[in-house]
Amino acid sequence: xxxxxxxxxxxxxxxxxxxxxxxxxxxxxxxxxxxxxxxxxxxxxxxxxxxxxxxxxxxxxxxxxxxxxxxxxxxxxxxxxxxxxxxxxxxxxx
Amino acid sequence: xxxxxxxxxxxxxxxxxxxxxxxxxxxxxxxxxxxxxxxxxxxxxxxxxxxxxxxxxxxxxxxxxxxxxxxxxxxxxxxxxxxxxxxxxxxxxxxxxxxxxxxxxxxxxxxxxxxxxxxxxxxxxxxxxxxxxxxxxxxxxxxxxxxxxxxxxxxxxxxxxxxxxxxxxxxxxxxxxxxxxxxxxxxxxxxxxxxxxxxxxxxxxxxxxxxxxxxxxxxxxxxxxxxxxxxxxxxxxxxxxxxxxxxxxxxxxxxxxxxxxxxxxxxxxxxxxxxxxxxxxxxxxxxxxxxxxxxxxxxxxxxxxxxxxxxxxxxxxxxxxxxxxxxxxxxxxxxxxxxxxxxxxxxxxxxxxxxxxxxxxxxxxxxxxxxxxxxxxxxxx
Ligand code: SF4
Numbered sequence: 001x002x003x004x005x006x007x008x009x010x011x012x013x014x015x016x017x018x019x020x021x022x023x024x025x026x027x028x029x030x031x032x033x034x035x036x037x038x039x040x041x042x043x044x045x046x047x048x049x050x051x052x053x054x055x056x057x058x059x060x061x062x063x064x065x066x067x068x069x070x071x072x073x074x075x076x077x078x079x080x081x082x083x084x085x086x087x088x089x090x091x092x093x094x
Numbered sequence: 095x096x097x098x099x100x101x102x103x104x105x106x107x108x109x110x111x112x113x114x115x116x117x118x119x120x121x122x123x124x125x126x127x128x129x130x131x132x133x134x135x136x137x138x139x140x141x142x143x144x145x146x147x148x149x150x151x152x153x154x155x156x157x158x159x160x161x162x163x164x165x166x167x168x169x170x171x172x173x174x175x176x177x178x179x180x181x182x183x184x185x186x187x188x189x190x191x192x193x194x195x196x197x198x199x200x201x202x203x204x205x206x207x208x209x210x211x212x213x214x215x216x217x218x219x220x221x222x223x224x225x226x227x228x229x230x231x232x233x234x235x236x237x238x239x240x241x242x243x244x245x246x247x248x249x250x251x252x253x254x255x256x257x258x259x260x261x262x263x264x265x266x267x268x269x270x271x272x273x274x275x276x277x278x279x280x281x282x283x284x285x286x287x288x289x290x291x292x293x294x295x296x297x298x299x300x301x302x303x304x305x306x307x308x309x310x311x312x313x314x315x316x317x318x319x320x321x322x323x324x325x326x327x328x329x330x331x332x333x334x335x336x337x338x339x340x341x342x343x344x345x346x347x348x349x350x351x352x353x354x355x356x357x358x359x360x361x362x363x364x365x366x367x368x369x370x371x372x373x374x375x376x377x378x379x380x381x382x383x384x385x386x387x388x389x390x391x392x393x394x395x396x397x398x399x400x401x402x403x404x405x406x407x408x409x410x411x412x413x414x415x416x417x418x419x420x421x422x423x424x425x426x427x428x429x430x431x432x433x434x435x436x437x438x439x440x441x442x443x444x445x446x447x448x449x450x451x452x453x454x455x456x457x458x459x460x461x462x463x464x465x466x467x468x469x470x471x472x473x474x475x
Contacts, residue, residue: 013190015114015162025164027192028217032164 115161159189202249319343359437
């Protein structure tokens with residue numbers, strides 16, 4: 001089975017706000033989301049399609065204090081919070 | 095005792111917490127207009143500047159998209175006079191922004207309404223605002239050329255019937271104060287709008303020449319505020335205002351209530367903190383001049399295509415001078431020094447002050463609570 005992949009919704013804009021992270025804006029929904037620096041890093045990763053495992057591996061690889069289990073939970077939480085308006089299944093991009 | 099003198103600021107340094115770019119940009123896309131309204135604040139700029147071609151705007155929209163600007167408000171002149179208007183709107187959409195349009199309504203035809211159905215034009219439209227200044231032609235057309243009323247109302251109804259988001263703006267002037275109940279009935283009960291916005295004619299642009307017949311007297315402004323407050327009660331708060339008689343009436347009522355509670359002041363008051371718009375938005379005139387607000391057309395921050403938007407937004411002394419007003423205590427102003435209400439006051443609109451007195455850092459006597467209470471005779475500015 002091919003794992004589901006996710007990517008940043010192409011209609012969403014992103015503006016960095018210094019050390020605070022970044023703000024995403026979906027103009028179709030007129031909705032914003034604030035990302036902390038970790039979320040910002042994941043957002044950059046999602047410029048290309050990624051699986052949940054790839055996101056979790058990225059988190060675990062870049063934040064040594066984060067266990068693999070925690071990284072997976074964080075990746076799941078990220079996708080729960082941002083899909084479907086900010087992050088979309090790769091084939092479904094609007 | 096006099097307060098400490100205010101230090102001279104470095105106006106190339108943005109205030110702490112300022113976002114990287116504006117969230118909203120007001121765009122005057124054209125200086126041309128099919129009407130010649132008698133109180134048009136933009137009339138001087140329309141006469142003295144030229145429109146930019148399509149490609150200059152499209153390049154600027156890309157720059158705005160790169161800074162994640164969220165929305166634009168399109169005006170003119172009259173925006174619908176530009177034959178490339180929908181091409182420009184598509185450029186705004188392609189760069190991840192939403193848009194609103196301010197219009198006199200007279201050029202809105204079935205073909206225009208149909209054009210909103212293409213692509214994401216309808217999805218990304220916040221609203222079209224049509225100016226309606228009377229409940230009938232004899233009143234509306236006192237500030238505009240003949241037949242304006244019928245055409246504006248037709249445009250408004252076309253938009254409403256097509257299910258597009260549409261609002262109306264009533265600009266109070268000397269001809270329409272007593273007509274307010276009829277205007278409210280027309281817009282809310284007859285046309286079926288969710289509500290409408292209000293302001294009043296300013297002593298700017300063509301109203302400089304027509305001021306005596308257009309700009310409200312103090313008594314008329316107060317009367318308009320009372321009428322609008324009553325109508326808002328009747329229509330469940332469906333009349334809005336960020337400036338003008340209703341906004342002033344609300345501000346004074348807020349102070350009355352705070353004083354009755356024994357409060358020592360209001361949040362964000364005590365300095366020239368009005369208005370906060372320049373912390374999230376700016377404007378571009380139809381010749382490409384970047385300015386803090388389209389009502390502050392002489393404070394140039396740069397020109398689109400020549401000067402980067404991000405740098406103009408953060409480092410231009412022209413906009414930082416308006417932001418810096420927030421640091422100026424009202425108690426440091428000669429006309430406010432002994433006022434017991436400084437803690438409740440925000441000083442009024444800087445654009446009005448520039449137009450009337452050529453200075454930013456003065457308070458607006460029209461929003462002066464002490465004058466309203468009759469405790470400060472005459473105009474102290
Ligand atoms: S004098 Fe008027 S404008 Fe000045 S602080 Fe008092 S109420 Fe405000």
